Amino acid sequence: MTQVPYKILVVDDEPDLEHLVRQRLRRQVRAGRYLFVFAQNGVEALEKLDEDPDIDMVLTDINMPKMDGLTLLEQISIVDPNIRSVVVSAYGDMQNIRTAMNRGAFDFVTKPIDFKDLRITIERTLHHLTLWREALASRDKLVSLQNELHVAHQMQQSILPSAFPERVGCQIYGSMEPARDVGGDFFDIVTLDKGHLGMAIGDVSDKGVPAALFMMSCRTLLKGAAIGDPSPAKVLGLVNHLLEEDNQAGLFVTMFFAVFNPAKGELVYANGGHNPPLLVHPDGRSALLPSTEGIALGVVPNLTYQEKTISLSPGDSLVLYTDGVTEAMNSDDEEFGLERLRQVLAVAGSHDAREANQAIFAAVHTFAGERPQFDDITCLTLRHNERAP
């Protein structure tokens, strides 16, 4: 592999140095490691730097006409702070050496030049330069990744419902707060025939980008399946089958899916390993929905899910949530827990769906306090409205 030589600008008013450098470092030049450019003073050096943006390193004398080496050092840090400089000083001239170092010189060598020492100094400088450039490249890469994650965050939030369908007989409201830029939680609302509403909540194992990618495909598969078949159990069965087929990463998703008929107040649901939702009555009492014994999706092929049907009375709310709610921690290592959720809903459950949902988030945030959020938090609330008097 051919490597691009390092370009070194040598600045000295004594023409002897050019000859010496070409002579004593000829092996490195012939091997294609170094390429030298020469200037006789600081002004000329700045012109060369301006003409040639590829110069990696400067080796400069201190005492020179027109512009001395110390002034040149100041100028270099303005022209390109990533160029590394080495000064050549008189032996024992500590004052100038200190000034040069303070102005950003990387190292110094003394006259008369010991070329063995100079070679070591140049190599050390170039090694440092290489590491510095790698660090800069990593930083740029990190910045660009952060930008991409920011875009991914916006894309993910934009596929979650933000407008909630209005139906006579019910209200629905949901939101998701990822722990990182992107998360593995999701919820969805699907408008079905006969005024029915499909509602889903899911939680992909793990967090971050892999979870987010899996979540996107779960949500797409769910939407397609829900529109094709009105049975929640069959919907989960189909999504499970499609997810499991080529799931090398071993990711899985817990998913609850229900279809609500607002006219009758009837809810048919199936649960694939998700936290059981809470049914909250207007008087503040609440109960977990009876289990349908399903396994999380994406793990076992050809599963058959069970479904159950319940009736919602006017004023009842159904609250779907992920474990980011119940497992939120405070600084004393306590979990928010199901009991606190029920206490919040004992009061907020009689409010409309949006207020109840927002009250849960507010309670979790208050509870967690300064402790950073470590899991995505998602809630989706359905309220069966009181009949008009």
Place this chain on the structure above:
Amino acid sequence: MDIDVERKNETLIAQVTGRVDSANAREFEQALSSAIGDDRKVILDLGNLSYISSSGLRVLLLVAKALRNKGAEFALCSLSDPIREIFEISGFDKIIPIYGSLMEVMGE
């Protein structure tokens, strides 16, 4: 999170202590896969496991799958109530056999 491994009666018994979450799930996965060799029977004693997140469950599913493909046995034992509940809600208690105690599973 700590894993203590011993072999008894041609069975690998790994005792997991502490919590497994997304921060150390990869470490958990590597520790388990390097501990498990050609063992025909692997038991994870989760009696001292204080918490397991979904990332940790994913690791257990991968281990279960790898062992099943090799025709080896895999079981969990001694789960505390909150941990057992996590397995019950996710339905994974139907995929991985769970026993009350190490004695119970060794007696099989």
